[in-house]
Amino acid sequence: MSVKSALSNEFIVDDISNGLEPSPVCLVYNDDKELEELRVHQKPSHGNEIVTNEESSSYYDGCDCADNCISEDCGCKSTHGYFYTSQHSNQRGLNLNFPVSTSIFECNLSCTCTTTVCPNRIVQHGINIPLQVFKTRDGRGWGLRTLQKIYKGMFVCEYAGEIIKTEEAKRRWEEMNNNAIARNYVLCLKEHNIDPIHIGNAGRYINHSCAPNLQIYLVRINSLIPVAAFFAVRDIEIGEELTFDYSGADDHCGQSGAMIDGIEDKKGMKKCLCGSEICKGMLPFDQSL
Numbered sequence: 236m237s238v239k240s241a242l243s244n245e246f247i248v249d250d251i252s253n254g255l256e257p258s259p260v261c262l263v264y265n266d267d268k269e270l271e272e273l274r275v276h277q278k279p280s281h282g283n284e285i286v287t288n289e290e291s292s293s294y295y296d297g298c299d300c301a302d303n304c305i306s307e308d309c310g311c312k313s314t315h316g317y318f319y320t321s322q323h324s325n326q327r328g329l330n331l332n333f334p335v336s337t338s339i340f341e342c343n344l345s346c347t348c349t350t351t352v353c354p355n356r357i358v359q360h361g362i363n364i365p366l367q368v369f370k371t372r373d374g375r376g377w378g379l380r381t382l383q384k385i386y387k388g389m390f391v392c393e394y395a396g397e398i399i400k401t402e403e404a405k406r407r408w409e410e411m412n413n414n415a416i417a418r419n420y421v422l423c424l425k426e427h428n429i430d431p432i433h434i435g436n437a438g439r440y441i442n443h444s445c446a447p448n449l450q451i452y453l454v455r456i457n458s459l460i461p462v463a464a465f466f467a468v469r470d471i472e473i474g475e476e477l478t479f480d481y482s483g484a485d486d487h488c489g490q491s492g493a494m495i496d497g498i499e500d501k502k503g504m505k506k507c508l509c510g511s512e513i514c515k516g517m518l519p520f521d522q523s524l
């Protein structure tokens with residue numbers, strides 16, 4: 236349900252995730268035409284983005300910690316790495332003091348620890364920060380901003396969508412280029428591609444910036460297919476737009492994720508409107524497609 240703001244001409248929808256996330260994702264818009272563009276079947280950030288949402292077992296071995304993984308002896312952490320630390324106000328986040336050269340492994344369904352207490356579980360709990368989808372005024376379409384200060388290392392949301400093969404990604408990209416709006420949503424990872432055009436979460440509204448505040452890391456939980464998770468690479472102020480680099484540059488996850496953006500009117504690359512001082516001028520484009 237949407238309500239008209241008392242302070243402006245905008246309408247507000249409280250939660251476009253329909254309660255699928257622990258924290259609501261609200262939307263501000265100006266008219267019904269804008270709203271119509273946004274009709275996407277929502278996926279929870281903490282569900283995996285493959286055919287089934289719920290896993291009943293894990294592909295990975297688990298730990299048998301009796302202390303809910305507080306100690307460094309946790310089997311998951313000692314096997315795969317110590318990725319998360321306590322950060323601002325004791326919140327858990329990614330330790331960005333060390334480069335992450337592999338996927339991040341969280342505790343999973345094979346572990347004996349308690350899901351709600353274990354400190355090695357962050358991404359699987361979903362969006363915990365109030366986010367807002369809004370219409371940019373500079374031609375970049377919709378964007379996503381934060382309604383709470385985000386500290387460096389904090390998890391923001393997943394890039395959730397349909398998992399598609401490269402052939403299908405190519406087909407959809409061709410189709411997208413014949414479309415009047417021509418916005419691309421396919422994220423290419425080494426192992427698979429994610430397309431949130433029909434089914435997705437808030438991650439699909441994150442625009443590109445040549446000086447981004449988020450970075451994608453691959454996180455393995457229960458499924459063989461890793462989750463593409465956004466973590467803050469610097470502190471982000473209330474109301475600031477969330478962005479990532481579509482080229483996958485500076486990706487510490489060892490398996491870079493790139494968007495297959497590009498070709499405007501089939502003549503050239505798409506102009507980048509990020510407005511940063513180090514803007515490269517054009518949106519990144521995955522040449523392999």
Ligand SMILES: C[S@@+](CC[C@H](N)C(=O)[O-])C[C@H]1O[C@@H](n2cnc3c(N)ncnc32)[C@H](O)[C@@H]1O
Nearest residue numbers: 375376377418419420440441442443507508509
């Ligand atoms: C994943 S979508 C992001 C959400 C999109 N803005 C929307 O309205 O749904 C990617 C598309 O957003 C637009 N976009 C994102 N970042 C941009 C930028 N820096 N400059 C110009 N267009 C951008 C492009 O149309 C791109 O194909």
